[in-house]
Amino acid sequence: MSRPRAVSLALALRDLRGGAKRLRIFVACLALGVAAIAGVGSLGAAVRAGIAADARTLLGGDLELRLAHREITQEQRDFLTRRAELSEVAQLRAMARRADNAERRLVELKAVDGAYPLAGAVQLAPGMGMREALGRSDDGRWGAVAERALFDRLRVEVGDEILVGENRYVLRAVLEREPDRGVQAFFGPRLIIALESLPDTGLLQPGSLVYRHYRLAAPAPGAPEALTAELRARFPNAAWRVRGLDEAAPGLQRFVRRTELYLTLVALSALLVGGLGVAHAISAWLETRIQTIAILKSVGAGRGVILRTYAAQAALFAAVGILIGLAIGAALPWAAAAPLGERLGVAVRPTLYPAPLGLAALFGALTAALFTLWPLARDGRDPAGNTVPRPRRARRGAAVALGSGRHRRPGVGVRRLAGGERLGPASGGWLRRGRGHRRSDLPARGLRHGRAGAPRAAPATAGLAARRRQPAPPRRRARQLGPVARPRRDGADRGAPGRGKPQDGDRADAPGRRADLLFHRYSTGPARAVPRACDRLAGGEGL
Amino acid sequence: MPAPDPLPNSALIRLIDVHLKLESPAGPVNILRGIDLEIGPGERVGIVGPSGSGKSTLLMVIGGLERPTSGQVLVDGQDLARLDEDRLARLRRGAVGIVFQSFHLIPTMSALENVAVPLELAGAPDAFERAAEALDRVGLAQRLEHYPGQLSGGEQQRVALARAFAIRPRLLLADEPTGNLDGETGRSVMALLFDLAERNGATLLLVTHDANLAASCERILHIHDGRIEADRRGGRREAALA
Numbered sequence: 001m002s003r004p005r006a007v008s009l010a011l012a013l014r015d016l017r018g019g020a021k022r023l024r025i026f027v028a029c030l031a032l033g034v035a036a037i038a039g040v041g042s043l044g045a046a047v048r049a050g051i052a053a054d055a056r057t058l059l060g061g062d063l064e065l066r067l068a069h070r071e072i073t074q075e076q077r078d079f080l081t082r083r084a085e086l087s088e089v090a091q092l093r094a095m096a097r098r099a100d101n102a103e104r105r106l107v108e109l110k111a112v113d114g115a116y117p118l119a120g121a122v123q124l125a126p127g128m129g130m131r132e133a134l135g136r137s138d139d140g141r142w143g144a145v146a147e148r149a150l151f152d153r154l155r156v157e158v159g160d161e162i163l164v165g166e167n168r169y170v171l172r173a174v175l176e177r178e179p180d181r182g183v184q185a186f187f188g189p190r191l192i193i194a195l196e197s198l199p200d201t202g203l204l205q206p207g208s209l210v211y212r213h214y215r216l217a218a219p220a221p222g223a224p225e226a227l228t229a230e231l232r233a234r235f236p237n238a239a240w241r242v243r244g245l246d247e248a249a250p251g252l253q254r255f256v257r258r259t260e261l262y263l264t265l266v267a268l269s270a271l272l273v274g275g276l277g278v279a280h281a282i283s284a285w286l287e288t289r290i291q292t293i294a295i296l297k298s299v300g301a302g303r304g305v306i307l308r309t310y311a312a313q314a315a316l317f318a319a320v321g322i323l324i325g326l327a328i329g330a331a332l333p334w335a336a337a338a339p340l341g342e343r344l345g346v347a348v349r350p351t352l353y354p355a356p357l358g359l360a361a362l363f364g365a366l367t368a369a370l371f372t373l374w375p376l377a378r379d380g381r382d383p384a385g386n387t388v389p390r391p392r393r394a395r396r397g398a399a400v401a402l403g404s405g406r407h408r409r410p411g412v413g414v415r416r417l418a419g420g421e422r423l424g425p426a427s428g429g430w431l432r433r434g435r436g437h438r439r440s441d442l443p444a445r446g447l448r449h450g451r452a453g454a455p456r457a458a459p460a461t462a463g464l465a466a467r468r469r470q471p472a473p474p475r476r477r478a479r480q481l482g483p484v485a486r487p488r489r490d491g492a493d494r495g496a497p498g499r500g501k502p503q504d505g506d507r508a509d510a511p512g513r514r515a516d517l518l519f520h521r522y523s524t525g526p527a528r529a530v531p532r533a534c535d536r537l538a539g540g541e542g543l
Numbered sequence: 544m545p546a547p548d549p550l551p552n553s554a555l556i557r558l559i560d561v562h563l564k565l566e567s568p569a570g571p572v573n574i575l576r577g578i579d580l581e582i583g584p585g586e587r588v589g590i591v592g593p594s595g596s597g598k599s600t601l602l603m604v605i606g607g608l609e610r611p612t613s614g615q616v617l618v619d620g621q622d623l624a625r626l627d628e629d630r631l632a633r634l635r636r637g638a639v640g641i642v643f644q645s646f647h648l649i650p651t652m653s654a655l656e657n658v659a660v661p662l663e664l665a666g667a668p669d670a671f672e673r674a675a676e677a678l679d680r681v682g683l684a685q686r687l688e689h690y691p692g693q694l695s696g697g698e699q700q701r702v703a704l705a706r707a708f709a710i711r712p713r714l715l716l717a718d719e720p721t722g723n724l725d726g727e728t729g730r731s732v733m734a735l736l737f738d739l740a741e742r743n744g745a746t747l748l749l750v751t752h753d754a755n756l757a758a759s760c761e762r763i764l765h766i767h768d769g770r771i772e773a774d775r776r777g778g779r780r781e782a783a784l785a
Contacts, residue, residue: 018651300636302629
């Protein structure tokens with residue numbers, strides 16, 4: 001590290017000894033935005049990883065051919081069965097009715113063959129195999145399994161009969177887990193029947209929207225790709241759509257991608273809005289450091305030193321905020337894995353995903369840079385004599401750290417830095433100062449918990465508070481102030497808080513001390529307080 | 544205005560027709576009204592005048608902390624109007640020490656660190672050693688690690704003196720350095736100030752309300768209403784500090 005940078009870093013760290021409460025907002029804003037982006041990204045990555053890991057199960061095999069309205073030809077079927085294990089599934093929407101026709105419900109009907117499922121396992125309650133659940137019983141009735149929602153809607157139990165089209169089915173089990181379900185826009189609960197029984201329903205009419213899925217279980221790794229190529233070569237005009245493992249659960253993948261994009265945009269917006277909080281926090285922080293900046297400039301700190309010093313502080317706190325955000329975001333997949341996996345039908349895989357975390361960190365860093373460097377840079381440009389508190393009315397918005405040039409009054413800075421507040425008519429400082437001052441101009445304010453701080457003679461302020469309630473004389477009297485009415489704020493610079501009696505070097509100047517305290521109370525109060533203080537001082541109160 | 548005494552051949556500070564006018568809602572206020580001044584190397588100049596007469600402003604104009612409305616300010620041969628903020632800062636950390644009435648120490652830094660800051664900014668590799676020596680010279684060798692809030696007013700001002708002299712400045716600007724100190728502490732601080740200035744061969748500009756302190760300087764400027772009303776030479780330093 002170069003020497004100027006090392007000096008700036010050292011100054012930054014020393015300056016932070018006084019605490020940085022105001023930067024908590026800065027950290028919180030960044031942490032929130034980064035957590036949102038990191039969380040959304042990590043969760044999306046976890047879902048995608050789950051889909052990738054369970055691709056075979058979600059697809060129902062290694063390869064799927066999908067046709068609408070029609071079946072494959074016998075030639076095609078023969079070709080497929082020669083090369084891989086084949087399973088056929090037909091899907092359509094139908095109306096399921098209770099045997100007495102008293103209740104009906106739209107269902108997502110799935111007719112499966114005996115090879116279903118090629119990958120994964122169907123979970124039924126009570127536990128049984130699919131053949132047993134869907135097969136034809138001795139009395140000629142077909143079996144069916146359905147999701148619990150259908151049982152509830154039709155008010156039937158396991159063992160009851162339902163009607164699908166013209167066919168009658170016995171509900172033999174509750175479908176608890178369907179391996180290839182994924183996320184689809186379901187219009188009703190799932191009902192699974194045997195493919196063999198589908199023609200008997202009378203639902204297969206010309207024009208019926210029936211999707212045929214032909215799943216293939218490849219005999220060896222790498223075979224799906226070869227089979228796909230062979231299919232394209234052998235049946236170039238086939239109307240099927242071929243999907244491999246990389247397209248497993250396309251609906252789910254599309255849903256995850258869109259949701260992730262939407263939530264990322266929301267999170268990014270939150271981060272940018274949080275950037276306003278960042279800018280405000282930095283501005284507020286810089287206001288508390290004005291005295292230190294002024295001192296640094298008076299002893300020869302240039303613009304670069306000031307900029308680097310406070311940029312280092314901002315970077316430090318930005319890093320803290322980003323790290324907190326990343327930690328929260330990275331933990332989100334663990335927190336959401338169970339409920340989300342249950343809803344999506346995919347085993348969400350919580351782990352650390354560097355890419356979304358890196359992206360979130362990048363966005364956080366850019367936001368921090370965007371919303372902090374501007375006020376910091378402006379501070380560095382300010383003349384040394386201007387680096388002092390300004391009247392409230394001169395401030396324009398949260399991002400204005402140190403006021404704009406046209407509101408700056410050089411004389412104010414010099415007089416404050418010089419330690420002499422001038423209330424006399426010949427003083428440009430007061431005349432140009434306007435109204436109101438910030439407490440931040442107290443040099444000792446930077447330290448916490450008694451290392452240095454408030455004026456030592458704090459008890460005397462009680463009486464002053466009572467005086468403040470008295471009606472103020474006309475403001476114009478402030479311009480008639482004589483030497484006696486020259487309150488100085490210097491008392492705040494002396495001694496540590498809590499020390500009750502004067503120490504070596506303190507001037508036992510009680511009226512002057514009261515004037516100091518009075519100045520302080522009014523200088524840190526509402527905007528109109530200062531002229532009132534001047535008015536009282538002009539009247540000689542307490543002096 | 545009475546004619547000033549003969550000026551040194553090579554002035555460290557030269558002000559030519561310096562004006563400073565500030566705007567206020569009630570109209571413009573003239574703080575400095577045509578200051579012409581030359582101060583040679585090693586001179587000790589007391590600046591006196593009533594409150595609001597422009598003493599501190601004059602000091603800050605010379606220190607580059609305030610820019611005049613018109614006129615020319617030359618310090619150590621450099622026209623301050625031509626210097627940007629960075630070059631002004633460079634000038635201050637190389638040649639100018641400033642002592643304020645209210646000390647202006649950085650509260651989050653120890654005495655040693657406060658004194659070391661200008662040295663660090665100047666790139667001194669032995670900043671802390673030199674800062675410790677400077678504090679030793681002002682009698683605060685035992686207070687190196689104390690923070691300003693843990694020091695008395697007199698001690699804080701001595702730290703401020705050590706900070707100002709640590710860079711061995713050619714020009715020292717002191718704005719009522721004893722204004723916040725009791726009489727005895729003030730006298731000891733002033734003795735220290737003069738001693739350090741003499742040992743460093745620094746030019747001293749001292750703003751004060753104390754006629755005795757001003758008399759301890761070789762040259763006294765009387766400022767009134769933004770003008771130099773009198774420029775007298777021949778102080779009685781020893782008597783004043785006795």
